[in-house]
């Protein structure tokens with residue numbers, strides 16, 4: 001049995017007729033940019049996030065850029081964020097001319113360490129940009145309290161956390177702006193790129209809406225240098241069909257995560273992700289494969305377990321055990337993904353920021369240890385069982401020692 005890391009085929013079967021009809025309606029309407037389909041999605045998404053304003057845009061990356069621009073953040077400003085994230089988190093900060101300041105994450109939650117975040121605040125800091133990584137919500141009460149103490153803005157990177165909440169309140173409703181991605185693998189995925197921004201302030205919402213359309217408050221009047229970053233009607237039509245299913249899908253992801261945790265609990269060679277708070281939306285189930293206690297264990301076992309070619313060149317510790325396990329799972333038909341093999345602060349594109357090897361030790365180690373198991377709402381019981389069985393068999397081999 002093959003188990004893919006992600007699949008849309010079952011979802012497309014279930015929603016096929018409704019999706020076909022919604023897309024055809026748009027196609028035949030001739031209204032592809034702007035219009036009622038998008039307005040309906042924005043209204044329903046705002047309601048789902050319990051905010052007065054949601055603005056569709058072209059991608060999660062653009063959502064972050066529009067949020068930062070809307071808040072007036074630019075050259076000379078620092079924005080504090082996590083390096084253990086997808087590159088776009090930091091790229092958006094740089095795109096508006098500001099400087100990303102990276103702090104480490106907690107090993108247990110994979111989320112930005114809020115003590116270190118507060119310690120990294122300088123007079124140049126303008127905003128905090130926490131990432132609800134893998135769908136797990138950051139403690140937004142604490143983030144907002146820190147921001148208030150220091151007079152800072154808060155932009156939530158909700159790209160991986162649509163449908164998540166902290167303390168019963170949806171992510172994206174806590175900070176000044178919430179930024180969502182509808183990339184197809186996300187909890188709510190479009191049929192292509194798409195994103196949205198949520199916020200509570202009407203003036204800020206209007207500013208971001210204008211920035212997304214060439215800084216244009218009315219036709220052919222341009223009051224700011226903006227972007228062409230609209231959510232198109234075809235994507236909105238797909239999202240309108242899918243949005244009502246989001247709570248059920250998130251619930252299902254949670255059930256799969258609990259299943260994995262329960263059935264893999266006895267494995268001593270891997271560290272499972274914490275269940276975390278209620279409101280985790282489980283975009284990914286990311287376990288850790290700690291390095292062999294003695295790297296020699298690999299050689300002694302006679303199993304081919306060599307350091308990942310990349311790790312040394314990026315100044316990271318060796319990633320031998322994780323990569324070995326990934327290969328074993330792959331050989332048994334279970335596909336996994338590494339989110340993320342190289343931390344943002346060690347990417348060549350950020351060499352000029354000067355974060356050397358060891359500057360964010362937890363992030364750097366996690367990049368050599370993490371492995372994401374298949375998780376998506378339609379993953380069958382049989383497929384889950386297969387993942388569990390294969391992992392149990394492979395990890396039972398003596399090579400992996402915590």
Ligand SMILES: Cc1ncc(COP(=O)(O)O)c(C=O)c1O
Nearest residue numbers: 059060061086088089159181183
């Ligand atoms: C944490 C995070 N931020 C931002 C983005 C960017 O979203 P998009 O791909 O829609 O531009 C992603 C997408 O993977 C992400 O995972």
